[in-house]
Amino acid sequence: GQNIDQPTEMTATEGAIVQINCTYQTSGFNGLFWYQQHAGEAPTFLSYNVLDGLEEKGRFSSFLSRSKGYSYLLLKELQMKDSASYLCAVMDSNYQLIWGAGTKLIIKP
Amino acid sequence: DVKVTQSSRYLVKRTGEKVFLECVQDMDHENMFWYRQDPGLGLRLIYFSYDVKMKEKGDIPEGYSVSREKKERFSLILESASTNQTSMYLCASIQAGLGQPQHFGDGTRLSIL
Numbered sequence: 001g002q003n004i005d006q007p008t009e010m011t012a013t014e015g016a017i018v019q020i021n022c023t024y025q026t027s028g029f030n031g032l033f034w035y036q037q038h039a040g041e042a043p044t045f046l047s048y049n050v051l052d053g054l055e056e057k058g059r060f061s062s063f064l065s066r067s068k069g070y071s072y073l074l075l076k077e078l079q080m081k082d083s084a085s086y087l088c089a090v091m092d093s094n095y096q097l098i099w100g101a102g103t104k105l106i107i108k109p
Numbered sequence: 110d111v112k113v114t115q116s117s118r119y120l121v122k123r124t125g126e127k128v129f130l131e132c133v134q135d136m137d138h139e140n141m142f143w144y145r146q147d148p149g150l151g152l153r154l155i156y157f158s159y160d161v162k163m164k165e166k167g168d169i170p171e172g173y174s175v176s177r178e179k180k181e182r183f184s185l186i187l188e189s190a191s192t193n194q195t196s197m198y199l200c201a202s203i204q205a206g207l208g209q210p211q212h213f214g215d216g217t218r219l220s221i222l
Contacts, residue, residue: 004151033211041215050207087151099152100151101150101151
């Protein structure tokens with residue numbers, strides 16, 4: 001079966017760095033997406049990786065290793081507004097998105 | 110910017126009612142999706158559509174149907190609402206092409222009493 005695993009919850013301190021991991025087992029691979037979702041709001045797109053390596057976008061970076069079925073989202077210089085759920089999703093061979101359950105990130109002052 | 114609009118943010122209905130959730134996107138996207146989101150389960154695909162009058166079942170279509178009479182509008186129908194359909198419903202649209210992100214509406218929090 002298809003499976004996406006990410007930690008349920010993480011806590012970090014304002015100004016620090018946090019890494020949110022995602023491992024996947026899917027039927028084929030056409031890219032991995034990271035989304036941010038604040039409580040009660042819609043998910044918003046953060047990043048897309050289809051090749052191995054690190055993609056950097058300001059304070060956020062996303063890494064992919066296809067051979068390991070592994071990705072992480074790295075958030076630097078954490079701000080209180082980064083408190084949200086972070087969703088990992090993989091596009092399979094049928095171009096369907098398989099979603100993880102999300103990681104709730106709590107930022108403490 | 111892509112705009113995906115869902116007709117209601119909050120909705121309360123009674124068991125057995127027929128419920129319509131509407132979604133409209135303004136970017137001429139071919140592909141549209143309906144998900145439900147429940148705590149600890151992530152997004153689960155109910156139905157999707159690749160074109161007008163075309164629909165495909167997702168992972169959990171039971172108890173639901175959809176309608177896509179126009180390209181910009183994708184409606185989700187609960188034929189006879191039940192309490193286990195209380196959930197957050199999210200509509201998304203996407204431009205065809207590898208790597209294109211799905212754009213989501215604000216969601217409808219539906220309570221079935």
